[in-house]
Amino acid sequence: MRRRDFLKVAALTPFVLAAGTNVLGQESRPAFHEALYYRKKGSSKVVECLLCPRSCTLPDGATGFCRARKNISGRLYSLGYGSPCAAHIDPVEKKPFFHVLPRTYSFSVASAGCNFRCRFCQNWQISQVSPLETTNVSLPPKDLAAAAAQKDCRSIAYTYTEPTNFYEYMLDTAKTARGRGILNVAHSNGYINPEPLKALCRYMDAVNIDLKGFSEDFYGKLCEGELAPVLLTIKTLKRSGVWVEITNLVIEGYNDDEKMVREMCRWVAKEVGRDVPVHFSRFYPMYKLTGVSPTSVKTLERARDAGFEAGLQFAYIGNVPGHPGENTYCPKCKTILIQRSGYNVLNMTLKNGKCPSCGTKIGGIWAT
Amino acid sequence: MRRILTDEGILVFTVPGSLAYYDRELKDINMSAMATAGKVFAHVAVVPGDENIFLASPSAKGIDLSPQRLESRLRDLRLATRLISLPHLTYRLDRERMEWFRRAVEPSRAEVNRDLAPKGLYYTLAYVNALHTPSMKGLFAAAGRRGIPVFLAALGLFAAGAFLLRNKHRRIPALFVISTTGFVVMLLELSLIFVFQVAYGYVFHEIGILITMLMAGMAAGSMAAARRVTTPGVSKAFMATEASLASFCLLLLILFTLTGHGAGAGGLPGRLLFFALLFVPGFFAGMEFPLAVELCQDKERAGGSVGPVYAGDLAGGFIGGMLGGFFLFPLMGLAMSCLLFGALKAAGLFLLLLSGKRK
Numbered sequence: 092m093r094r095r096d097f098l099k100v101a102a103l104t105p106f107v108l109a110a111g112t113n114v115l116g117q118e119s120r121p122a123f124h125e126a127l128y129y130r131k132k133g134s135s136k137v138v139e140c141l142l143c144p145r146s147c148t149l150p151d152g153a154t155g156f157c158r159a160r161k162n163i164s165g166r167l168y169s170l171g172y173g174s175p176c177a178a179h180i181d182p183v184e185k186k187p188f189f190h191v192l193p194r195t196y197s198f199s200v201a202s203a204g205c206n207f208r209c210r211f212c213q214n215w216q217i218s219q220v221s222p223l224e225t226t227n228v229s230l231p232p233k234d235l236a237a238a239a240a241q242k243d244c245r246s247i248a249y250t251y252t253e254p255t256n257f258y259e260y261m262l263d264t265a266k267t268a269r270g271r272g273i274l275n276v277a278h279s280n281g282y283i284n285p286e287p288l289k290a291l292c293r294y295m296d297a298v299n300i301d302l303k304g305f306s307e308d309f310y311g312k313l314c315e316g317e318l319a320p321v322l323l324t325i326k327t328l329k330r331s332g333v334w335v336e337i338t339n340l341v342i343e344g345y346n347d348d349e350k351m352v353r354e355m356c357r358w359v360a361k362e363v364g365r366d367v368p369v370h371f372s373r374f375y376p377m378y379k380l381t382g383v384s385p386t387s388v389k390t391l392e393r394a395r396d397a398g399f400e401a402g403l404q405f406a407y408i409g410n411v412p413g414h415p416g417e418n419t420y421c422p423k424c425k426t427i428l429i430q431r432s433g434y435n436v437l438n439m440t441l442k443n444g445k446c447p448s449c450g451t452k453i454g455g456i457w458a459t
Numbered sequence: 460m461r462r463i464l465t466d467e468g469i470l471v472f473t474v475p476g477s478l479a480y481y482d483r484e485l486k487d488i489n490m491s492a493m494a495t496a497g498k499v500f501a502h503v504a505v506v507p508g509d510e511n512i513f514l515a516s517p518s519a520k521g522i523d524l525s526p527q528r529l530e531s532r533l534r535d536l537r538l539a540t541r542l543i544s545l546p547h548l549t550y551r552l553d554r555e556r557m558e559w560f561r562r563a564v565e566p567s568r569a570e571v572n573r574d575l576a577p578k579g580l581y582y583t584l585a586y587v588n589a590l591h592t593p594s595m596k597g598l599f600a601a602a603g604r605r606g607i608p609v610f611l612a613a614l615g616l617f618a619a620g621a622f623l624l625r626n627k628h629r630r631i632p633a634l635f636v637i638s639t640t641g642f643v644v645m646l647l648e649l650s651l652i653f654v655f656q657v658a659y660g661y662v663f664h665e666i667g668i669l670i671t672m673l674m675a676g677m678a679a680g681s682m683a684a685a686r687r688v689t690t691p692g693v694s695k696a697f698m699a700t701e702a703s704l705a706s707f708c709l710l711l712l713i714l715f716t717l718t719g720h721g722a723g724a725g726g727l728p729g730r731l732l733f734f735a736l737l738f739v740p741g742f743f744a745g746m747e748f749p750l751a752v753e754l755c756q757d758k759e760r761a762g763g764s765v766g767p768v769y770a771g772d773l774a775g776g777f778i779g780g781m782l783g784g785f786f787l788f789p790l791m792g793l794a795m796s797c798l799l800f801g802a803l804k805a806a807g808l809f810l811l812l813l814s815g816k817r818k
Contacts, residue, residue, distance in 0.1 A: 176480055177479040177480045179478070179479065179559075180555075182550070201479065201480075213509070214477070214479050214480065215590070216477060216479075216480050216481075216482045216485060216589075217479060217480045217482075219593060220482075220593065225480065225482070251479045251480070375509075378590065379590070379591070412541070412542045412547060413540075413541030413542045413544075414541075432541070432542070432544055432546060432547055433542070433546075433547055433550065434550055435544070435546030435547060435549075435550060436546075437544070437546065
């Protein structure tokens with residue numbers, strides 16, 4: 092960064108950090124890092140962000156829809172590089188990943204911002220603000236990978252907010268982590284352009300995509316997003332050899348229509364694969380969608396049944412701890428392979444990724 | 460709560476939380492709840508989650524957060540549960556997460572919530588504001604930090620302006636008095652409704668009667684004053700009303716200070732007292748209106764005198780209603796607010812006295 096740009100950036104961030112909130116690292120001002128995917132428009136200082144399908148055109152000084160990318164003097168900067176606002180150690184089941192190293196912990200990080208505006212966002216305090224507004228900790232990629240290794244985490248999860256917003260940080264960390272034998276996993280809305288996604292796939296081991304509904308109408312009205320690019324992302328991930336799991340937050344009256352759910356399951360089975368786990372997760376009133384009741388267990392069970400009828404081998408019920416739909420069953424002989432309650436694995440009989448009873452191979456990442 | 464709990468009893472309540480991040484609003488609302496519970500109970504514990512579970516008890520024995528002991532108690536009682544298992548308890552009651560929560564909210568300087576100084580109301584409003592109108596977060600936070608001094612300064616400037624300009628235009632003292640009366644009476648009404656809620660635990664059932672009492676007072680006051688406007692003692696009556704309002708504010712200040720927590724209001728006699736307390740400021744406000752119109756009267760145009768007086772009264776009420784619930788009561792407390800109202804009315808009286816001497 093040029094001295095002039097640096098001074099400009101410093102002047103643009105007139106905020107005082109409150110005291111620390113995070114588990115690790117020292118508090119820091121957000122670090123600015125030049126974005127990898129953007130282009131200058133003409134000879135002016137206007138730039139176009141090429142990271143996600145929103146393709147924000149930003150005049151000098153403007154911030155993108157995601158609040159995490161800013162045009163400073165004709166260069167686009169990612170605002171949250173190396174300074175996450177959240178860093179926690181979670182069970183990998185919390186992401187949720189049910190077919191990725193069960194019973195292990197994932198070092199989970201997030202920087203503020205999101206390229207969606209979901210009315211039911213669980214982490215709206217950080218997803219709907221800019222990295223300039225949050226209290227952050229200094230955790231450069233190397234330190235993050237080292238911290239994960241030190242804490243015996245088998246994976247680093249890019250989660251809580253939309254990781255596309257801190258793409259450069261995620262990519263650099265993923266490269267470092269891979270060198271240390273740590274898996275890279277992400278929970279994403281899948282709203283990213285194919286080119287940056289393919290570059291990321293080289294270092295990403297598993298991604299859980301929030302397939303929020305199966306209609307453009309739902310995406311438009313509740314998330315200010317689009318469905319088609321998300322479907323393309325899921326297919327691209329699968330083709331790139333990344334392990335994919337899908338989460339569908341079922342909200343009654345919005346995306347629980349039986350026809351819609353069946354159509355979604357059929358699409359997953361046909362276009363992505365029958366072995367892709369789909370998590371039908373229970374909605375709880377949240378953020379701006381507080382006038383809707385928590386999803387009934389029956390609705391979730393119906394969705395799960397629709398998944399099996401569509402040919403999916405692994406359909407789960409989420410956010411209902413203790414429900415049998417949280418367990419992994421052998422698709423062939425129906426033996427319980429992994430018994431769960433919430434984020435806890437109570438019992439695991441799976442051996443070397445195979446059913447101990449019939450020897451059926453179960454898709455997933457079971458060892459590193 | 461403390462009074463009705465046994466020594467090993469536990470008060471359990473939830474406050475919005477997060478397992479990822481605590482912004483200022485979330486920190487404040489949780490810190491205030493912790494400080495408030497800690498003020499009353501010797502032992503307070505928080506189980507962090509998307510909703511934080513607060514446990515408060517007079518005895519440490521009441522709060523046992525050992526997953527093993529809780530699980531063994533379940534087994535002893537032969538309670539079959541699907542969710543509550545040892546792994547679940549171990550996850551929810553993880554010491555590191557509890558420690559993280561404590562460190563996350565600790566920087567907050569949020570204060571204890573009291574019945575008659577409801578700081579928690581401000582923190583809750585700030586949280587809801589951050590949720591629905593994030594663009595106003597900074598303004599709301601700044602108002603919390605510096606709003607009261609700025610407001611007092613603005614009020615001081617308004618009063619100083621009225622004092623300085625009192626001889627420039629004969630209407631100014633009366634308009635100052637009537638607009639501050641609109642402001643004060645609106646806030647007295649709100650404060651009494653608030654205290655009613657604190658004392659009885661509900662207000663919805665009787666909100667109609669409470670508001671009606673103020674209106675009845677205003678009607679009675681207007682009728683009473685109507686007789687005096689024909690006599691030459693209008694100014695004196697105006698001053699007497701202003702003095703009465705100032706005294707009433709001080710009476711409420713004493714009442715709020717003595718009752719402290721606002722509890723123990725009693726049955727019907729308590730209600731009647733509330734009705735009477737709402738009637739009185741309404742009566743004085745009702746009295747002041749025709750007196751102010753008389754003092755501001757324009758012989759050629761009746762509407763020309765009524766309009767500004769009515770506008771001043773309503774504008775004062777509007778500003779009071781907007782500021783009172785959001786900032787004044789939560790940040791200053793009800794008792795201090797009454798002191799401010801009394802001072803405002805005393806200033807009005809002083810202004811009337813000065814302008815009376817000049818004549």
